[in-house]
Amino acid sequence: MLARLASRILFAPVGLVCGLFAGFLTLAFLSSHDFASFCDFPDEVILLGYDMSLTTVAVAMLLGPLMAAPAFVAVMISEMFSIRSWTYHAIAGAIAVALPWSIAPSGFEGPLFNFSSVLAAGFIGGLTHWAVAGRKAGLAPEGPPPA
DSSP, rough: OOHHHHHHHHHHHHHHHHHHHHHHHHHHHHHHGGGGGGGGHHHHHHHHTOOOOHHHHHHHHHHHHHHHHHHHHHHHHHTTTTTOHHHHHHHHHHHHHHHHHHHSTTOOOOSSOOOOHHHHHHHHHHHHHHHHTTGOOSSSSSOOOOO
């Protein structure tokens, strides 16, 4: 029992970080087709400080705390109640990214991020967490395999 608790304390945060990273990669991949249109901006816009190059670190620093807080709550619920379903983790990942998106001011949807790509990033992040740590969530013993 103590070894299982120690493994859950280790694997739950690792799964959360892997899920956040997979969500960021999904969002970067889905929004990368719009980067070509930014080359049409005049040089004056870049000289004014409106540089459109987003780095992974900047995106992680901006979106990480917003996405990590609801995702942390979903992970804690799955650990406390031993929820091992992949559908729970996928839907919880989508809700975890939809909550910060829904409280953003209107007109937040821009050329880089639209709601469908943000929702897809949440699904992928939730499934990644399930693959890493969610399949064996909680301290309750796993039931017998289905016959």
